[in-house]
Amino acid sequence: MRALLVVLALVLSACSSGGGDGKTTIVFWDNNGGPGRTPIYEELIKRFETANPDIDVEYVGIPSSSVQQKYDTAIAGGSTPDVGGVTTSYLAHLVGQEALAPLDERIDGSALKGKLLPSLVETVRQTAPDGKLYSVPSSGNLDVIWYRTDWFTQAGITPPKTWDELVAAAEKLTDPSANRYGYTIRGGAGSVFQLLTEAYSYSGVTEFFSGGKSTVGDPRNAELVGKVAALYRKATPEADVNNSYTQMVAQFTGGSVAMMHHNLGSWGDVTKALGDRVAALPLPVGPSGKRTVVPNPTDGFAVFKNSENQDAAWKFVEFLTSKESNSYWNEKVGQIPANTDVRDAGWIASNQPVKMALGVLEDPATVTVPAPVYLPQYSSITKTDSEPQYQKVLLGDLAPQAFLDEMATKLTAAQKEWEERK
């Protein structure tokens, strides 16, 4: 019985929390909490609170794998934060649930006006059916090939510019007896999203829909899928068919893979393990030589409609995307700053991947092919339905063309529904 009382006392003491000192408290959900990013936000929050002594920011780090579930539950249960980190890959769902406040007017009336990279603003805007801006972009991202500079030098190979060169390099760098492989394929969770960026970078197709029909099934896309699938087990570890990000990056940082396709976001993970033995390349191009880029999901900050302190929430968002904060954040995580004033910051010149990515995005010859993340079914088609099918392709049980055609049919239908609703 005494044990019970002790526990009760413990519980009750843990429940009482202070408040009521006249300060406004806003709750901020970090959509990618963890050892890599939490400390950076903590520093930024400290700075914000010093500059705004009347506002307290309560940081909540959500593990990235559960963030959509957390948002869905919170929205359905009517208990959302004031500010949340969001990416365009699920922004449409949050907008569809009418959970967010539009931010266009707030931006127009703030110092951010005209200071955000137009291409990123456009990616965010197109996720909403009403064309409004529901998040302030903070970072741009780009798909890249991370590669082992030391191995390339050793083997006397120059980094690949075309997909055929990549295939050749991957085969040359493979030595199964030494547990060394030229390339690694993301075959598990998140695979098809990456595959599509690869396919379009090869095919040079410049639109996701042509006359209302999905271009995913373009034969040149299928050609690329075939080339990648042919690398499986020949120049990649066997484990790749089930690789999610965690396993894929473990193989790369563990020193058994020469090249890995991911994006700038893994900069922290790969440089921590490999230091200057790793660098980033743009995705190779195909026979056309055209550089077509499917933009990676854009990170940003959203203000929730149910927030009772929207003004304070906005102040925080404005602060996070201001020149100084945005520079600090992107320098730490190695991504492309959304605030154009940061363009000339000193650190960019010395950060090879970011400099390279900016070069690609600012090159007038680059064509961006935005994926239709605005389609409500987009993630269910490309993830739930297509990821297992892609594994069949890798295992040789399904032809690349048939795989892409199936996906294209579904995307075309979803697009048609979308057009009709609009």
Next chain:
Amino acid sequence: MRTKRWAPYALIAPTLVLMAVFLVYPIASVVHYSLQRYNVTQPWKNGFIGLENFRFMLTEDPLFWQSLAFSAKWVVVEVGLQLLLGLVLALIVNETFIGRGVARAMVFSPWAVSGVLTTGIWILLYNPSTGIFQELARWGIGDPGTSVLGDPATVFPATVVTELWRGVPFFAILLLADLQSIPNDLYEAAAVDGAGRWRRFISVTLPHLKDAIILSTLLRAVWEFNNVDLIYTLTGGGPANQTTTLPLYVARKAVDSHDFGYGSALTVAGFVILLFFSILYLRLSKFGSRA
């Protein structure tokens, strides 16, 4: 025995209240959603659709049947092996030997490890570049780069072994606790009758453990049926849906695709199946009847 009629009800009252508040309403809401089209990404389509989800599930969704079949295989293999190994382990650590306390603490310890951590540890262990198979290959056993989770031939046994690691102690602890309550005189009587070790096991130990075995296998079967995290994190249900269980399919539908209506219908199907088999199992095993 003097028995007050209200006594059992008073004893189960707190449990009933908790169940009513925290379980009945949520379960009812799952049933409710199973009759709706409910998808947060397309709220304009939401609404009552009767049994349409079930019609689609039974007639047009091969993945439902495939995942159900794999669930059955998973439950039978896992529970069977866990019971067998758990029983052997319980008998071993029930013997008297030096260091028994330490040995018990060690063999039981994986049960204390969370699902998130179990998968974390085994991801490290199975990893083809930093895992155990790479280490073994260095000593000349097997090939470098062996990936048990990537090879369709080994992904199932590899996942089974991981769950065994954590699941066997559950049975071992439970059965050991029950072994402790077998009165010694029963064994002594059997020994006087000239029964050998094996006979004593069959005629004394097993009958005594019967109820514990029935209950633990049933609970464990239900638990393994609904076990999502481990397979989800280790294999994601792949390759090519080969390791997708029904609840994993539910998670992909309801959580990843936000199709809560269809996910609820799948859940209801799982519920009915488990209910049917549980009652059947309790009937057939004559639970609670003493020999």
Next chain:
Amino acid sequence: MSRVLRLHVPLGLYLLFTLVPFYWMLVFALRPTGSTALVPWPITFEHFDTVWNGIGFGTFFYNSMVIALGVLVFVSILSLMGGYALARFKFRGQRLFLVALLCTQFIPGAMMLIPLFVIFREAGLLNSLTGLIVADVAFQLPLALILMSGFVRNIPVELEEAAMVDGCTRLRAFFAVMLPQLKPALVAVGSFAFIGAWNNFLFALMFASRQDKFTLPVGLSYALGEFNTDFGALAAGGVVAAVPVVLVFAVVQRFLVQGLSAGAVKG
């Protein structure tokens, strides 16, 4: 010789199976990132620093401990009551109650999140350790109660009857005779409840939206995120999460043995 084959060989093999994964975790926790040494030397504590000071495992640890202890106490008491009722009485609705208990285990927690969330909000239980204790008790109790009824049933009813003939009330007879017999059962059921609560991930993440109310499994999942994969931190966090439970286990498992000798069976 036969004892070696029967006892030591299988035990040794099983110990190997149990301990190698733990060792793997320990090695990752103690060696620097990028190292592949099988013996972590020199030892580094950087990963422990990351999880304890950088991610806040100190707070998570405290929360997990409070929740698990609370669940342990309530589940033990309630399962003892209910298990006794199921095993020793015949009452109307008994089978129905047993099946209802089982039914609660039939639905994955993930499907009940939204309705549970609404209940929690209405009851003011969001963002509190009390709320998480209540939720965990509700979900652990059915299993514990069923197990406990099996244990009670295995204790000869004659023991109790004898005490009651001696003039004890049923309640006194329970405390004097049954409770000592049920010690191993309480250890088993109690540890299951403790561990179930200690390891609950989903409820802790969904029903708490404050950093200072999160628990160890939430902390662990931080180290597995996209852009945040940190095996050293994962392993170090794992050591922090696993060591206390393993130690507690090592201590209480002694009581698994005591039921027999303390009881009235022999005397």
